[in-house]
Amino acid sequence: MRMEELTWPDFEKIKGHVDTVVIPVGSVEAHGRHLPLGTDTFAPVEIARRVEERVRELGCDVLITPPVWYGHTFALNVYPGTINVDAGAFKGYMREIMREFAAEGFRRIVLLNGHGGNHSPLVLAAEEVVEDFPDVEVWLINWWIDFREDILSICSSQGHAGQDETSVILAIRPELVKMERARGKKARSKVRRIRKDIGLELFPDGVNDDPSTATAEKGEAILSVVSERITRLLVDDDGERKSSRGD
Numbered sequence: 207m208r209m210e211e212l213t214w215p216d217f218e219k220i221k222g223h224v225d226t227v228v229i230p231v232g233s234v235e236a237h238g239r240h241l242p243l244g245t246d247t248f249a250p251v252e253i254a255r256r257v258e259e260r261v262r263e264l265g266c267d268v269l270i271t272p273p274v275w276y277g278h279t280f281a282l283n284v285y286p287g288t289i290n291v292d293a294g295a296f297k298g299y300m301r302e303i304m305r306e307f308a309a310e311g312f313r314r315i316v317l318l319n320g321h322g323g324n325h326s327p328l329v330l331a332a333e334e335v336v337e338d339f340p341d342v343e344v345w346l347i348n349w350w351i352d353f354r355e356d357i358l359s360i361c362s363s364q365g366h367a368g369q370d371e372t373s374v375i376l377a378i379r380p381e382l383v384k385m386e387r388a389r390g391k392k393a394r395s396k397v398r399r400i401r402k403d404i405g406l407e408l409f410p411d412g413v414n415d416d417p418s419t420a421t422a423e424k425g426e427a428i429l430s431v432v433s434e435r436i437t438r439l440l441v442d443d444d445g446e447r448k449s450s451r452g453d
């Protein structure tokens with residue numbers, strides 16, 4: 207179920223038997239000269255759609271919420287089209303959204319995150335929410351990190367606007383990908399360096415990987431394995447909760 211398509215009476219009914227909400231969280235941000243600015247939101251929205259479908263086939267239910275499009279993106283802010291929300295403001299905004307879902311009665315809040323810069327503010331926001339709602343559990347899923355092993359069995363490398371992300375967008379919105387401009391390489395720094403224009407060095411043109419070998423087939427394989435893994439985690443955890451309650 208997608209929250210934005212429900213009426214409030216429908217929503218109220220659903221609250222009684224669905225205890226998990228999935229909130230896709232992204233970023234509006236430069237992704238090389240070849241990928242759209244919405245890349246980091248397109249991916250988690252599509253994964254959430256697939257998870258919802260698969261979970262339903264297995265007899266469970268989750269509520270998918272509208273995505274949070276804008277995130278915290280410091281390093282890429284050197285490129286046009288990156289809209290950076292200050293980390294404190296983003297943390298507070300996410301905390302309030304999660305609090306509302308907790309107050310509505312949802313006991314598991316899944317943050318399906320598509321963007322690295324969101325990670326720390328999301329953790330801090332979640333910690334604040336669970337202080338106030340001790341029976342709530344927040345899951346923070348960074349799809350490209352948590353399922354890295356699976357992704358690297360499909361792609362030879364991964365990175366910002368790289369082979370994995372480009373493949374995923376080729377699978378979801380091929381008409382938005384300019385493959386003729388897809389180029390880049392890995393840039394690494396041994397330690398975390400924070401400087402106003404560090405993005406120019408670490409993400410030349412907004413890329414940190416070679417995207418030229420991306421394909422829609424690889425993207426489809428990534429989306430399928432990631433959504434299957436998340437579905438399993440949710441369904442298995444549901445089973446454990448039910449058996450511990452003795453239902």
Ligand SMILES: [Zn+2]
Binds near residue numbers: 237245246320366371
């Ligand atoms: Zn990205």
